[in-house]
Amino acid sequence: MKHQGVIINESEQKVRRSGVSRAAHSLFAKFVIMLLVFLAVPALLYQEFRQADLDRQNIVLTAVREQGRLMAESLRPMLESANPSILLDLPEEIERIATKGNGIKVLFRPAGEEGVQGVFFVASEPRLSADELRKERETLVAQGVFDNLTASCLIERPMAIRHLRPSGIEELLTSMTAIRTDAGCWAVIATQSAEVFLGSSIGQPYWKTLEVQIAAAIYLGMALILTILVFTVWRDLMRFRDLARGIREGSVDKSSFMMSNKVPELEPVAHEFDRMTHTLRESSDSIRRAAEDNAHAFKTPLAIIRQALEPLNKTVEIENKRGRRALQVVEEALDRLENLVSTARHLEHTSAELLNPPRENIDLSALLLRMLEAYNVSFSQQGVILQSSIDHEISVLAGEDMLETILENIIDNALEVSPRGTTVTVDLINGKKTAELAVRDRGPGVPESEIERIFERYVSYRPKKTGHDSNSDTEQIKGGSSSHHMGIGLWIVRRNVEAIGGYVRAENRQDGGLSIIVSLPQSGE
Numbered sequence: 114m115k116h117q118g119v120i121i122n123e124s125e126q127k128v129r130r131s132g133v134s135r136a137a138h139s140l141f142a143k144f145v146i147m148l149l150v151f152l153a154v155p156a157l158l159y160q161e162f163r164q165a166d167l168d169r170q171n172i173v174l175t176a177v178r179e180q181g182r183l184m185a186e187s188l189r190p191m192l193e194s195a196n197p198s199i200l201l202d203l204p205e206e207i208e209r210i211a212t213k214g215n216g217i218k219v220l221f222r223p224a225g226e227e228g229v230q231g232v233f234f235v236a237s238e239p240r241l242s243a244d245e246l247r248k249e250r251e252t253l254v255a256q257g258v259f260d261n262l263t264a265s266c267l268i269e270r271p272m273a274i275r276h277l278r279p280s281g282i283e284e285l286l287t288s289m290t291a292i293r294t295d296a297g298c299w300a301v302i303a304t305q306s307a308e309v310f311l312g313s314s315i316g317q318p319y320w321k322t323l324e325v326q327i328a329a330a331i332y333l334g335m336a337l338i339l340t341i342l343v344f345t346v347w348r349d350l351m352r353f354r355d356l357a358r359g360i361r362e363g364s365v366d367k368s369s370f371m372m373s374n375k376v377p378e379l380e381p382v383a384h385e386f387d388r389m390t391h392t393l394r395e396s397s398d399s400i401r402r403a404a405e406d407n408a409h410a411f412k413t414p415l416a417i418i419r420q421a422l423e424p425l426n427k428t429v430e431i432e433n434k435r436g437r438r439a440l441q442v443v444e445e446a447l448d449r450l451e452n453l454v455s456t457a458r459h460l461e462h463t464s465a466e467l468l469n470p471p472r473e474n475i476d477l478s479a480l481l482l483r484m485l486e487a488y489n490v491s492f493s494q495q496g497v498i499l500q501s502s503i504d505h506e507i508s509v510l511a512g513e514d515m516l517e518t519i520l521e522n523i524i525d526n527a528l529e530v531s532p533r534g535t536t537v538t539v540d541l542i543n544g545k546k547t548a549e550l551a552v553r554d555r556g557p558g559v560p561e562s563e564i565e566r567i568f569e570r571y572v573s574y575r576p577k578k579t580g581h582d583s584n585s586d587t588e589q590i591k592g593g594s595s596s597h598h599m600g601i602g603l604w605i606v607r608r609n610v611e612a613i614g615g616y617v618r619a620e621n622r623q624d625g626g627l628s629i630i631v632s633l634p635q636s637g638e
Contacts, residue, residue, distance in 0.1 A: 144343050151336050155329075163319045170273070178271050178288040181303025184210050184217060185290035192219075192292050192299045203236045211238045216284060216304035218249075220259070222266070223297040229259045232300075245279040252276065258289065258302070266291045266298030282306065349376050353386065404461035411454045419447055456601065472613075474636050475516055477548055478507045481541055484520055488528070496533035504543040510636040511613040519609050522602040523552045523629050530556030530627070543635075547615075550631040558621040567619055568607045603629070 187210050191199050207217040219235045234250040274286040284306040292299040352373045370383035429436040485501055492499040527537045535555035542549040559567055610617045615633035622628055
């Protein structure tokens with residue numbers, strides 16, 4: 114069976130290889146695509162509708178400009194006559210020619226005059242007072258209406274200029290027709306004040322029309338509602354994530370997904386998450402209880418068998434080699450059975466801790482110092498030198514038993530493989546956000562191709578010892594007192610480390626030996 118960490122790494126690699134598939138199912142990716150569509154569709158539709166509106170404008174303006182030209186031609190005989198009285202009759206004549214919604218403005222530039230200052234406002238329909246005519250003339254000059262008139266009198270200019278009369282009424286200048294006479298140059302400007310023209314986009318940007326602005330407001334409202342919907346779902350998902358992390362890290366206890374949820378449609382999901390969390394906690398407790406019950410059930414008969422062997426040891430003569438050998442085999446089998454029971458109990462506790470790992474603020478520096486002090490006797494007995502460098506006040510969120518199991522298995526492994534006279538170094542460094550633990554020995558190391566396998570379950574490179582000291586060829590996996598030579602020590606280390614959010618790796622030392630490096634997130638970070 115592969116180690117859980119290896120399985121997780123393989124899963125992560127598969128996820129990376131399917132990045133396109135992840136993006137296709139990503140809520141954020143869908144929101145980005147939706148946003149691009151929301152931006153692209155209005156732009157495309159706006160261009161199409163704007164072009165259609167321009168075509169419609171051209172048709173309407175062509176008819177209106179033709180009407181303006183006809184009004185100018187109606188005034189031509191009067192304007193070309195040399196009779197000075199036309200200035201008195203002109204207002205009545207343009208009033209007769211103008212129809213409902215249409216207007217006429219008559220301008221005159223005497224022969225020999227140049228520039229806009231030489232252009233005079235003669236008459237207008239609707240009629241204007243002298244002061245209004247002056248203001249009207251200033252507005253037309255500012256709009257550049259007279260520019261072409263001053264250059265030449267041979268002009269028939271189509272226009273679509275929105276113009277505001279001095280009275281505040283808006284009108285549309287549609288065309289200007291020039292009439293050349295001996296006295297000078299006359300210009301007849303046709304106007305429209307009908308709502309059908311002023312309510313359209315003629316003479317102004319298409320986006321300023323009322324229908325476009327209403328459509329834009331509706332579209333933006335839809336986009337806002339959809340954005341709020343996506344944000345609400347995303348916020349609740351992030352709330353679920355934070356709660357799940359809090360439950361995993363032990364920073365929350367009584368909170369539930371149902372209490373954190375604000376979206377009614379997510380209530381079934383929140384309910385199932387709460388049930389799953391409750392089930393995991395119950396399973397964790399059940400596994401712990403079963404581990405204790407099973408260990409007690411097995412150890413009781415084993416203890417009875419061991420007690421029963423004591424009188425047998427006294428009654429069997431030393432000369433009875435077959436009897437003494439049989440007793441020795443039974444005792445060795447009992448040792449193995451007790452070791453298997455302890456290992457099974459340890460594995461079940463480890464599984465329970467993975468389902469519901471304890472989370473307390475543990476001073477890792479103080480814990481490691483206490484454990485190293487207790488190890489001094491063991492190191493002295495095996496002739497191995499223990500050196501340490503411990504940064505103080507490093508705390509992590511974990512269970513003290515889990516941390517002790519991690520430290521015991523790593524240190525026991527280093528001690529077991531270290532030849533007499535060599536040094537084992539234990540360093541704990543404050544990495545600001547992480548606690549970096551490194552245990553280095555001078556053992557035989559591990560083949561580079563097998564460096565990852567030492568964290569797998571039941572994998573051991575340690576052959577049986579053939580003598581008092583077989584340090585020259587020992588396995589690199591040891592599970593502490595409860596997992597001696599079972600090949601689960603470093604597997605338990607990785608499971609516990611990953612359960613509290615850290616990671617562990619192994620690497621061979623260049624000058625011989627093995628380093629086990631553990632990185633754990635510090636509490637409060």
